Amino acid sequence: MTDEFAFIRSIIPKTTYQQSLIQGIGDDAALFLNDERYETVVAVDTLVEGVHFKKSTLSSFDLGYKALAVNLSDLAAMGALPLYYLVSIAIPRTRWSEIELNDLFKGMNELAKTFQVDLIGGDTVSTSSALVVSVTAIGKVERNRHLLRSQARPGDFIFVTGSVGGSSAGLSLLLEKSKDYPYCEQEMLLIEQHQRPKPQIYAGRIFAELNCRVALNDISDGIASEAYEIAEASKKKLVLDYEKVPKHPALQLFSRYEIEQFVLYGGEDFQLIGCLSQSNWDHVKTMFEEANIPITLIGHVEAGEADVQIMKNGVMEKVDKRGYNHFKENK
Secondary structure, X not given: OOOHHXXXXXXXXXXXXXXXXXXXXXXXXXXXXOOOOEEXXXXXXXXXXXXXXXXXXXXXXXXXXXXXXXXXXXXXXXXXXXXXXXXXXXXXXXXXXXXXXXXXXXHHHHHHHHHOOEEEEEEEEEEOOOOEEEEEEEEEEEXXXXXXHHHOOOOOEEEEEOOEOHHHHHHHHHHHXXXXXXXXXXXXXXXHHHHOOOOOHHHHHHHHHHXXXXXXXXXXXXXXXXXXXXXXXXXXXXXXXXXXXXXXXXXXXOOHHHHHHHHHXXXXXXXXXXXXXXXXXXXXXXXXXXXXXXXXXXXXXXXXXXXXXXEEOOXXXXXXXXXXXXXXXXX
16 A cells, blocks of 8 residues: 555445435545435544554543544535534553543543534444544535535635644644643644644535535645645646745744645644635625634636646745655655
8 A cells, every 4th residue: 555545546436326425435525415405414534543643642532522523524624514423443452441431432522512413323342452433424414505625616716714734733742742741822722723623614504505616625634635635626726825824823933844844734724725716705705704713815726737836935836745645654
């Protein structure tokens, strides 16, 4: 195995059997027709000890919170309202106490209360090595209101919600000093971004309710990777302006090079990046301001082969096509 995304492309079925299927492999979540009014949205993510987290970087409570958050973020990118979740957990025979595991589920419940999401099942097994937590989230979106990566058009504005770079900067601190170090206030803001990401459900719902064309993706693997996913799904060229990208204020603790790496390639901010028509921008911006959700214009879409370029210091550059990839070296 050499490339996570190439492997995923290789297993996409050439034939589907269910007429109710709208979107299978290839977007933030799967979609299928539920009834005349709604489509069902389903997403699954897995967190593996030693790969996605360590005991030194996340408490059991934070791990549970984050395991649900990353799934709800996928639903947010589809414009969905979350409803239910299931949890499959593989528990090592040693190293994880029953108290810690109960705290893990308390962390999930804390976030579930925010969005009124019900835990409805799952599976519990033992494992000889690492703790593995897999969550499946289920939601719904109004029929034909779902938000796909493939909807970008030439002339569209590119936007991002919130700020980016904070989570990966927080992780860098945790990997260096662990979660129990006496961090300063600014460092704690970055660590919180990593440990307690906030899925942008309300932002996704604004787009779905406005019923305007939006290409949307959540920022799990970094802006560069997510922008490429939109470019490839839409078969368009995305042009970003680095200076306009909203960077977490506490990133000032790091060098310019480190900030650029965190912002473009770090990931796990779980904000939303997307494209929409220029004619809809003013209305969308007003709606976000009224909802007190930050949204920033960071570029535009052009016709051409799928590509992502970025303006930095007055020079246009091709963006490296990289982010977190499970089967490549991640630098």
